[in-house]
Amino acid sequence: MRYSDPVKRVRIGLLGVGTVGRSVARALVERRDVLSRAAGAPLVLQRAAVRDLSRERGVEPGVLTGDPRSVVQADDVDLVIEVMGGEEPARALIAEALQRKKPVVTANKRVIAWHGPQLAQLAAQRGVELRFEAAVGGGIPLIAPLTDDLAANRVLELRAIINGTTNYILTRMAAGETFESALAQAQKLGYAEADPGDDVDAVDAADKLAILVRIAFGLSCTPAQIFRQGVRGLDPQDLAYGREMGYALKLLATARRTNGKVEARVHPTFVSAEHPLARVDGPRNAVHVVGDLSGPVLFGGLGAGGDATASAVLADVTHVARRLALGDPVEPPRSSVENAELLPMGEVRTRCYLRLAVDDVPGVFAQITRVLADHEIGLASVIQREPATGPADVVLLTYAAHEAAFAQAEAELSRLPCTRAVRARIRVEEART
Amino acid sequence: MRYSDPVKRVRIGLLGVGTVGRSVARALVERRDVLSRAAGAPLVLQRAAVRDLSRERGVEPGVLTGDPRSVVQADDVDLVIEVMGGEEPARALIAEALQRKKPVVTANKRVIAWHGPQLAQLAAQRGVELRFEAAVGGGIPLIAPLTDDLAANRVLELRAIINGTTNYILTRMAAGETFESALAQAQKLGYAEADPGDDVDAVDAADKLAILVRIAFGLSCTPAQIFRQGVRGLDPQDLAYGREMGYALKLLATARRTNGKVEARVHPTFVSAEHPLARVDGPRNAVHVVGDLSGPVLFGGLGAGGDATASAVLADVTHVARRLALGDPVEPPRSSVENAELLPMGEVRTRCYLRLAVDDVPGVFAQITRVLADHEIGLASVIQREPATGPADVVLLTYAAHEAAFAQAEAELSRLPCTRAVRARIRVEEART
Numbered sequence: 001m002r003y004s005d006p007v008k009r010v011r012i013g014l015l016g017v018g019t020v021g022r023s024v025a026r027a028l029v030e031r032r033d034v035l036s037r038a039a040g041a042p043l044v045l046q047r048a049a050v051r052d053l054s055r056e057r058g059v060e061p062g063v064l065t066g067d068p069r070s071v072v073q074a075d076d077v078d079l080v081i082e083v084m085g086g087e088e089p090a091r092a093l094i095a096e097a098l099q100r101k102k103p104v105v106t107a108n109k110r111v112i113a114w115h116g117p118q119l120a121q122l123a124a125q126r127g128v129e130l131r132f133e134a135a136v137g138g139g140i141p142l143i144a145p146l147t148d149d150l151a152a153n154r155v156l157e158l159r160a161i162i163n164g165t166t167n168y169i170l171t172r173m174a175a176g177e178t179f180e181s182a183l184a185q186a187q188k189l190g191y192a193e194a195d196p197g198d199d200v201d202a203v204d205a206a207d208k209l210a211i212l213v214r215i216a217f218g219l220s221c222t223p224a225q226i227f228r229q230g231v232r233g234l235d236p237q238d239l240a241y242g243r244e245m246g247y248a249l250k251l252l253a254t255a256r257r258t259n260g261k262v263e264a265r266v267h268p269t270f271v272s273a274e275h276p277l278a279r280v281d282g283p284r285n286a287v288h289v290v291g292d293l294s295g296p297v298l299f300g301g302l303g304a305g306g307d308a309t310a311s312a313v314l315a316d317v318t319h320v321a322r323r324l325a326l327g328d329p330v331e332p333p334r335s336s337v338e339n340a341e342l343l344p345m346g347e348v349r350t351r352c353y354l355r356l357a358v359d360d361v362p363g364v365f366a367q368i369t370r371v372l373a374d375h376e377i378g379l380a381s382v383i384q385r386e387p388a389t390g391p392a393d394v395v396l397l398t399y400a401a402h403e404a405a406f407a408q409a410e411a412e413l414s415r416l417p418c419t420r421a422v423r424a425r426i427r428v429e430e431a432r433t
Numbered sequence: 434m435r436y437s438d439p440v441k442r443v444r445i446g447l448l449g450v451g452t453v454g455r456s457v458a459r460a461l462v463e464r465r466d467v468l469s470r471a472a473g474a475p476l477v478l479q480r481a482a483v484r485d486l487s488r489e490r491g492v493e494p495g496v497l498t499g500d501p502r503s504v505v506q507a508d509d510v511d512l513v514i515e516v517m518g519g520e521e522p523a524r525a526l527i528a529e530a531l532q533r534k535k536p537v538v539t540a541n542k543r544v545i546a547w548h549g550p551q552l553a554q555l556a557a558q559r560g561v562e563l564r565f566e567a568a569v570g571g572g573i574p575l576i577a578p579l580t581d582d583l584a585a586n587r588v589l590e591l592r593a594i595i596n597g598t599t600n601y602i603l604t605r606m607a608a609g610e611t612f613e614s615a616l617a618q619a620q621k622l623g624y625a626e627a628d629p630g631d632d633v634d635a636v637d638a639a640d641k642l643a644i645l646v647r648i649a650f651g652l653s654c655t656p657a658q659i660f661r662q663g664v665r666g667l668d669p670q671d672l673a674y675g676r677e678m679g680y681a682l683k684l685l686a687t688a689r690r691t692n693g694k695v696e697a698r699v700h701p702t703f704v705s706a707e708h709p710l711a712r713v714d715g716p717r718n719a720v721h722v723v724g725d726l727s728g729p730v731l732f733g734g735l736g737a738g739g740d741a742t743a744s745a746v747l748a749d750v751t752h753v754a755r756r757l758a759l760g761d762p763v764e765p766p767r768s769s770v771e772n773a774e775l776l777p778m779g780e781v782r783t784r785c786y787l788r789l790a791v792d793d794v795p796g797v798f799a800q801i802t803r804v805l806a807d808h809e810i811g812l813a814s815v816i817q818r819e820p821a822t823g824p825a826d827v828v829l830l831t832y833a834a835h836e837a838a839f840a841q842a843e844a845e846l847s848r849l850p851c852t853r854a855v856r857a858r859i860r861v862e863e864a865r866t
Binding site for chain 2: 023027031034035038133139140141144145148149150151152153154276279286291292293294295296297298299300301302305307308310311312314315317318319
């Protein structure tokens with residue numbers, strides 16, 4: 001299928017003029033030459049929809065409208081950029097644009113995570129492109145490299161720091177700060193929202209992982225199917241113990257092939273201090289991918305911010321615009337369907353870090369190790385700390401076992417007479433490098 | 434311009450069946466499904482040229498020939514892969530393939546570094562593609578991300594570890610080993626050739642930097658114009674002093690915009706231990722790019738090896754094959770010509786690390802600082818070490834000054850009566866992060 005005719009210039013309809021939209025609009029004006037060289041035709045901001053017309057946006061007032069549907073429906077718009085965010089009406093607007101045979105570039109992780117496959121199918125039916133480089137990892141090239149540059153590979157493992165807010169929080173907690181204080185600082189710097197739930201409860205990271213596993217593993221799943229645990233309730237004490245043992249704590253999105261299935265999960269993870277991801281600090285993002293030909297490949301950079309996200313949006317825009325300018329056939333969507341299956345979380349194998357508050361009475365270790373042995377969990381090392389007052393801290397590092405075994409063992413440990421509380425259970429992973 | 438007709442399968446002619454060629458040939462057979470899905474048509478190894486027909490290659494004997502020109506000229510070859518390496522006859526074969534309207538995928542850094550612009554022009558004239566993702570950084574996606582994914586950016590700075598051999602050597606020297614011993618170990622592990630000149634004298638890195646600056650900065654230069662200094666003669670003592678000061682020593686390929694021109698140079702460089710490149714150890718490669726929209730982006734992975742390089746070659750092959758399978762227009766070459774100019778090395782500003790062997794006599798510091806002051810070189814810090822015997826080591830860390838000033842100062846310092854020798858001058862850079 002071909003776009004009807006080569007176009008002389010590509011007229012853009014922009015949905016949303018917030019942080020990202022403003023950067024996109026500014027770039028379309030300020031770097032007209034760079035973009036038109038890259039796209040093979042001038043890019044023109046034809047229409048832009050904003051929520052509140054009265055606020056100044058740094059966009060020529062003539063193109064502004066308060067009605068996003070009018071942008072999608074306009075005959076003088078060749079390509080739609082959706083950067084309004086949120087699920088609705090963004091999803092409906094993208095669908096309508098595709099229905100009207102307008103290619104769409106979006107930065108919307110929520111919409112792509114939950115509705116990507118259906119929208120991609122619609123795009124294919126209508127013979128137009130739907131691209132979303134900016135939906136994961138902000139300014140870091142990820143979607144295109146995974147799709148195209150690693151096309152010859154079977155991806156064996158993917159480990160990603162794809163939420164800058166939580167990575168910033170964990171970086172501060174590694175320096176001894178509490179979660180609450182680190183979160184407050186993140187909010188002050190604009191790294192976290194007033195309602196930080198999407199970030200700190202790993203909702204955002206699970207959305208992004210759902211997109212990545214679709215592309216890298218051919219696993220079609222919704223974020224709801226991805227095991228997800230955030231960073232609330234983490235104690236800086238555990239980051240300190242972990243460091244003593246040679247580990248850094250990261251909110252890691254992990255996917256890997258195991259027994260013919262694919263694991264996909266997001267949770268706080270101790271990774272070896274030697275792993276490249278251990279050194280990704282502050283609000284930065286990074287994705288570590290192991291292909292069966294390429295070996296390990298690392299992509300890192302800024303996962304958020306207006307300009308960085310605009311860089312990814314405009315890469316997609318120039319890609320689509322080149323085809324519009326040439327009257328080129330639409331890239332056929334990859335029939336990526338491997339029909340990979342998700343491994344149930346209970347069957348995932350990791351090592352674990354456990355911290356128990358116990359009464360300092362004889363036989364404590366015997367009781368603990370018996371519970372672990374009952375579930376075939378081997379013990380790799382133990383640290384015991386005697387506090388000035390209160391119960392003792394016992395820190396255990398285990399060998400690999402199934403998640404289901406850990407869950408049962410944790411419940412039993414918490415019921416032991418000597419146990420005051422299971423203070424922490426954190427998965428520990430030996431990532432490929 | 435269009436490829437004549439959509440093809441049902443893409444028939445490949447392979448030039449060279451060495452380490453990379455063997456990996457490519459094996460992948461074409463073993464991962465037929467993955468590749469044909471990615472390419473939109475089956476890929477068939479139609480012909481393969483080897484230097485010595487008598488050696489077993491793991492390639493079906495029926496496709497083997499000892500005459501590479503016959504591969505390029507064959508009517509039943511749709512696409513040529515050149516992985517024989519070296520300048521000639523590889524260049525001539527690529528040119529003949531393009532002349533015959535056959536798209537070419539090559540891993541040949543030497544040919545692309547020295548003849549890339551002419552070959553690209555020929556490819557454009559004949560309406561076919563010339564791709565070379567594998568020429569820099571082995572399995573790391575670099576050329577495509579720089580060309581496409583960062584298309585909206587002006588690249589401000591690029592710093593690269595693009596020679597695995599020297600990075601392995603420097604990693605060992607950082608642990609105290611001598612250059613000679615580290616080189617011997619690299620040779621033993623197959624990281625260095627018997628004649629290691631191309632690697633240790635930075636010839637290879639300069640070739641690759643010439644390719645990168647063309648793509649990232651629109652600077653058209655040959656490797657001969659790039660300032661180049663290798664790792665021979667480095668002393669582990671200097672790596673140790675550097676570490677004390679918070680720096681790691683890397684053979685860094687650097688390009689950046691300065692005063693409307695572009696610097697391009699390869700030399701041992703002290704980078705802050707905090708910079709992501711400081712932690713890239715062993716034979717790995719990494720490229721750190723700062724775009725004016727994207728901010729810093731890091732690409733890392735394996736810079737060499739048969740399978741990693743084959744991963745990049747096959748990414749290019751599937752890209753071209755998709756277009757052949759669709760009867761799609763050829764991607765028009767980007768008119769990237771910014772006409773950027775190369776900044777002469779004398780005008781490059783860096784900080785410097787200097788180590789002098791001096792007689793321990795009164796007035797030494799006064800003499801040294803006077804020379805530096807004469808050339809407007811400010812002194813940031815000084816370490817003096819008293820050896821058990823022999824002359825004292827004086828280590829100086831300067832503020833930024835022009836390369837020309839350092840060259841003159843170094844010459845004058847070496848002529849001071851108190852100076853036994855200038856043992857080392859190593860550039861120190863504050864890279865953007």
